[in-house]
Amino acid sequence: MVTKLKQSIFDKRMLKDSVTKLSPLYLAKKSPVMFTVEVGFFLVLAIGFLPNMSLEFVNENRVFYIETAIILIVTVWFATFSEALSESQARAKVDSLKNLEKEVLAKKLVNGKEVLVKSTSLIVGDRVQVYAGEIIPRDGIVHEGKAFVDESMMTGESNPVFKEKDNPVLGGTKVANDSIVIEITSEAGKSFLDEMVGLIESAKRPKTKNEIALTILLAGLSIIFITVVGTMLFFGYYLGYHMDISVLFALLVALMPTTIGGLLPAIGVAGINRLARDNIVVKSGKGIEAAGDCDVLILDKTGTITEGARRAIAFVPMEKFTENDIAEAAYAASFSDHTHEGTSIIELANEKKIEPPFLMEIMTAKPVEFSSETRLSGIEFSPKKKLSVTQEQICKSSLPRTRVSAKVEDLEESNVPVKILKGSVEAILKIATNVNESELRWKAQEISKNGGTPLAVAVNDEIIGLISLKDTLKKDIRTKLEEVRVSGITTVMITGDNQLTAQVIAKEANIDQIVAEAKPTDKLNRVVEEQLKGHVVGMIGDGTNDAPALAKADVGLAMNRGTAAAREAANMVDLDSDPSKIIRVVKLGKQLLMTRGAITTFSIANDVAKYFAILPAMFMKDNPKMEILNVMQLHSPESAVLSTLIFNAIVIPMLIPLSLKGVKYKPELPEKTFIKNMMIYGLGGVVFPFAGIKAIDLLLSVFMR
Amino acid sequence: MIITTGVAYPLLVTAVGQTVLPSQSNGSQVILNGKVVGSEFISQSYNSAKFFQPRNDSASGVDPDITPDSAISQIPAINSATGIPVNVLKTLVDLDVARNKETNALVFAPDYVNVLSLNIELVKQYPEVYTNEISVKEAP
């Protein structure tokens, strides 16, 4: 962080930016507060050079005016510097991401022939051939072929990702093996990284609603202070005080909310930058702001709350059988099932040190593949040849046999082919009827109640028992969701599971509400429903059918590995495809608002001390009664004015780290946060300048004698 | 609305006031020996040193009252002009203060003296002393 900061300080473009931003035209449009300070600079400077402008209101010596003018312009420069600094940091981050998709030669397919072109010349709909080791020129979808793609440079995910027809691919990622034809889906310069660059460049950066509101409030305060100080000139004159224009301008600059006015642009950019550091690409500033307000989060169960891979956690036998029976049957039924679930069943059996005695048969058995019609999988084997009978017999006599192995043997002996199958309770019941159905259903329900998914296992027509599969919770998800809840956000889990399973997981993970047995359209419905109630909804999505909901949600975070449609619809894209990051986005949104609020409060609170510094300086010479206001006992009127202005100026760079990093956010009751921040930035804002101005005054008094 | 609020309303209050509370309605006129001698609430000027004098640096300029302190400070002068004993004057002042206290339900006003009623009390108690002051003016 420190080195980064140093680097950017010596960034030439940033320094140049900070100076070009001093242009009055730019400031008048972007920061009325700083514009006023700059007007003050020109005016005081003019008085410094032409002190004869007004004899009535020019009473100080030339050096004082020059000094004041310098402090004023430095104040403005500090503000433009902070903006340029945060812009440069964000730009650096974007550039590093952007380098990946720049200046690639692409093999465009023209009439079936490959033609070498620059990637920037590609248009939507063009098809390009990409071979192993080559970089994908721009975002698109696979049109033809299958390949593993290395997306580590974009997502940090080290395993290459498998892509086949219609899968989205990212510009800048590398094809690891084979070759694919990609159809380009995004315009040149319109990839979402470019959208983000637009947000950073000040000229194009649209202000968010809260920024606009705050700017209006600050402008209002500035106008009030201009009126106050302007009329003071006259009243002071008629009341016989020796008024000085530069001192009045100093008072005006001190009173105006220069601190927040100067740092406001930097805070906004810093938010975008901090998200980029988390590998989240922001496509609109609105999204970040809405994130702070987000009070309903709609989360997919799978992938967000749970690992998304179900594992076997228990074997549940029917009354007639033992755990060993069901474990053996399950082992057999899963032997040729190489899915995650299948392996987890074998692993569980191994853990329990259960292995079926009829291993030979299993190994040579014919696998029954899962089909969408039967929805069953398992193995099937014909009766053995008598050859091995003797061996078998020995085994039989020496080992205690389970009922299942006995059954298998009996079947074999009676020359009946053996089928050991597993599937959902309903699917198995269609083929196996030899079971106490009410017992089966009751046990299946028990599993559901505990958040598991029951799978039934049958040997031919008899159901042996159930396997309980469960999706495990993601690491830390409980604590993360607890934080979310404390911040006053309602979490809604959307899942295809049945009500019971969903409820159990919700309870385990600390989820407030669930939508169970959800259809794809339920997400959009829920988003609209919550928004109608006035909630600000955040959601995560990756599928094409998530796109409408992502577009509708106030904060839509798309997963990078999701479809192009989802990424297009969302206002943020997470390059790491980590759904739980939405929580970080919410936190950051809050921080952003809090930082603005804290610095505004600080800025306004500072005015108290500034009045007490400048008013006595202004009036004490002519009105001894004002002595009471001179609580700080500053060295001289001149040093009082200068130290107030210096304080006012250096507060801006002092607060740059805070603006870039953001005010600390702890998930707690809003009241608590408020009191804490009010103490630090409100009360602190009143007290700190008293000390600061006094300290600067002591320093100055050494030079001023 | 003009008729309701600007005409009917004040006229109704006037009608009720004049029938039920005629004295207050017409300025709380004070009567001594069958003659109106002023309004309880409006101060009048006294050109004789025998009377307690009202103040005239009040907000209304017609403040009918003075503070007990101010009344007591006037006692020596009245005493020398009329010969009425100091302790009697003091008692009369106290009595007037007490009477005003009653008007204000004891607590709703600071102690004060109504100059007109105190002076009327003096005239009532010592008619012989004040014959000149009252008759002189009546002649023309």
Added chain:
Amino acid sequence: MDIVILLVVLVGSLGLSVIFGRYIARMIVYEKRPLEKTLGRVENGFYKIIGIDRYEQMTWKQYFLAMVVTNVIAAGFLMVVLLYQNNLPLSPKPGLSLDLAFNTAASFVTNTNLQHYAGEQQLSIFSQMVGLIFMMFVAPASGIATAFAFIRGFIRKEFGLGNFYVDFTRIIITLLLPISFFSALLLLFLGVPQTLDSTITIGTLQGGSQTIPIGPVASLESIKELGSNGGGFFAANSSHPFENPTGISNVFECILMLVIPLSFPIAYGHLLGKGRGISILAAMLIGFGVMLALGLSEQSGPTGLETRFGSFGSTLFLESSVATNTGAANAALTGMSPNAVIGFFLGMFVQAIPGADGTGMMMMIIFVVLTLFLVGLMVGKTPEFMSMKINPRDVKLAAFVFLIHPALILIPSVMAYTTENAQSVLGEHTTPATFTQVLYEYSSASANNGSDYLGTSANTPFWNWSTAWIMLLGRYAPIGLMLAVAGSFTLRDRKEVVEPIKTSGFLFVGVLSVMVFILTALTFFPFLAMGPFSM
């Protein structure tokens, strides 16, 4: 003793405001009131006469326009009466000059009641009665009506802002008239005169004769205090014994001034949540408490004060009067201590502790919106009010409302000096005391307060015209802006969720009070230092 008076005033006005608050709440949402049938019949008669459809809802623009039109007609009528009172019945007096008539009409229609004339000398009984008493109903009824519309904006989506003519009629007939009638009778009983004669000539103790100005004082006095009007029958205002004869009448008038402004937060509480209402009431009382504390921190008088009120009675009355923007005075401002004067300024700067009938409540809500904006930012939430998002337009309007006031005070004050009009009334040499008087004049005009130092001495074309325009701007600009806020809120969706920061409870009251104080102090601190502080 003083503490008893204070308690009676506070308990009395709060007690009554609990009753009237409930009643006002019913009026706002058209619930059944006591005597509904009779009142309804009377009101319907009025609607028929004016020719309005009582069920027609108005947009904020229509509502505002209806209010302005009604006010313009009433002010025009008053101006005609004042200009031509010599041709009108009941003790005719010479007609007023155009500038004075304009100033007076503007003053009374805006609920200010700044008086650049001496009532008992310059106005006929007809002008006082048909002109001023009438206007003393019109002005507060307009203010209360707009506050009704304003509060309706927050009740629920599409509730509608109501119909100005209906509200206006109902407020006069069923709220202001009955209370002022009974109050007038009570004041009569306490010694306030009520006659159609303009003077009485009576004998004196020493046998001389005395001509005393008199008139329908009681009927004017009650609506003057109740309607946060403040324009006295006499130039001496409530210090005149005929307007405020005893300590009891003094206490009663204080209660009358406070009751409607304090009823509003209670009505608000009934409609939008008890805690919220109580919190706003608490914030108002804290502000009022600061004013009182300032006033009581220093002894005032005795010069310029009335004996029967003393320092305490005068301070309590004046602080109540200025706090409610009534502007009635039972003592000369010159007799009040500098601290008491700083208290008056505070009341006029804030305009919401508790402020005038209706408009005080609206002003406080503007402060609430500004406070919530900052609070929201501090906890990382887009600010909300009543579970509705506060958007840039609301902040803009609220900031404008807040901005208008200092501009209307400070800029004309400078003009008064640069054009030498301040000096011509107050002397060539400007002192903190005379500066205070100029600042006070425009603060009073802009806040629609009406108390002033200058009085008849400001009866010059400059002061008449300038204060008249400031009063008009200070009245209609904020009301228009505030109605615009309410108008946009009524169309907005409400959340069914808990507010991130409750708009009730100690924390909120504290923050709101500090916010009101800081914003006001930062704006006006230098002027208080140059003015009353240096006196």
